[in-house]
Amino acid sequence: MPHSPFRLLSPARVRLGVQAAYALFLLYAGWRFFLYVRWAMGESEDFVPKPPSVEGFLPISALIAFKRLLFTGQWDPVHPAGLSIFIAVLGMALLLRKGFCGYICPVGFVSSLLARLGTRLGIARRTGPRAARLLSLPKYLLLAQFAWISVVSMDVESIEGFLLSPYNFVADTRMLQFFLAPSNTAITVFAVLGVGSLVLPYFWCRVLCPYGALLSLLARLSPVAVRRDPATCVDCGRCTHACPAALPVQRLERVSSGECMGCAECIAACPVKDCLSVTLPGKRRLPAWSIAAGCVLVLLAVWGVAQALGIWDSPLPQSMARRFHMMLRIGMITH
Template sequence: MKLKKSKKSEFKRFKIIKNSVQLFFFALISFIAIRHMVISGREAAAVDAYCPFGAVESVLTYIFTGNFLPRIQISTFIIFGALVLAVIISNKGFCGWICPLGTFQEWISNLARKLKIPKINVSKQLDFYLRFVKYLFLIWIIYASYVFASLVFRAYDPFITLFHFGEGLIYDFETEKILAYLSLLLVIIGSLFIDRFWCKYACPLGAKINILALLSPTKITRDEKKCTECTLCDMNCPMNCEIMTKSKVKDVECIDCLKCVNICPVNALSLEIGGKNK
């Protein structure tokens, strides 16, 4: 189905706003990372201090010993608290609009579409089982971080690796660094063929956010009277949520990117915050 000219320009405006927000947060984290690595030497805070996942990894250690794991600062817990609040208010807006690793995957997918690299259609059944991997991963990371008293996932975290901009890639080649770059490579290759590959199947922070998102009253709703069942929403959803057949998208995988809302030619979709449409 072709979009009307006015709808097309509306959608273009939405994409400009979304891209600008995502670029801003990506640039902010890049600035913090570069400042840590170069400008202020090792005195400036590392990206770990701004990654809410450190608090998740530290939780058992903090409960049982009252101590933080190495590299974790009080700011990590403050950022995690802010994330919990944001998820309760906005559902998974953090994933759709802020997380730089989510943005990075979108950029890779966009590039792949421009290069005419075809998407892989994962069967519904396989997709269903693969989406549980991230929860197992989350449980293992929390447990292992407590047992080994260290951030076990840090060495393989593609977010941390990405924001080291290739540091240690050519020289100083240790096994840990090879694994770190392999996990980033997995994100890149996966995103070439599958939208938000890491978010869907492997991200442990995404798994945690999904659990919190169950508490959020914010959901995408569909006005059945307006809907023409054109399928545009389902076809364009990066997380493969079922939208067209639901009156409310309760799928915790929805990242609230608002793509479906803005592409719907008859404005049948809206973001409902606590029972009120926005």
């Protein structure tokens, strides 16, 4: 009987394939968005529809809109796709651990490539579990700061004022401008993060990313987890060495840490068949690629529902968007 094609793919290849496919999609969306911005700012007469998926790069705006949704039941009309993507990412964390970080996030993709390069250059350094926990503290502090400023301290009236402000209308365009013409300070920060990621794999994700910190908190509730069978384990330590989050897999019966990305690298590294596996409650085993497939399905399902409900594309007229972009162009929108 021929093997399933999924069995011939290692977890690393599945992960790299999903990450690369999503990265290519984002590059295409980014190019379309660039053409849209040129039209919106009066630099081109050729209208190109804005790709709503770029709103996924506005997590703070989406977080604020999510609070408004909870308190008023109203969907964000300015960046509706951003709110949809934010809810999809929260759903992934609750169902599939930090699968978004492991398979979807473009920063995670770059981090994984830098980690591979650092390993090949022989400069990558691993940390023990205790050091890993200490290194993760800054991102939780950043999350607390963002949550206080952007959510806790803002009432509904303040939130609506922000969401409907000219600044929020062009927030995605300002993000594009930032990446197209970064300041010297930004270039220096990117260089430091890049070098840091070569030496300490997933430096940004593990140490500084507040979005990842939020998902880590939710991932603790996920029913899916990697489980180790102590009876068959030979205590070789390969699983712990392979874990990008430096989790002590070989000492755990169930990897319940919120830092687990569900990448299944530990399963691939284990020399004992079925010692490590992705499981549901009741120890029901799942294929190693199930978290990757689940993340893609959640994203597609939320996109389909948002399309069906008419909450994916902004209902606001393009004339309004172009007016705000022209204001940005002449410097009337700065903060």
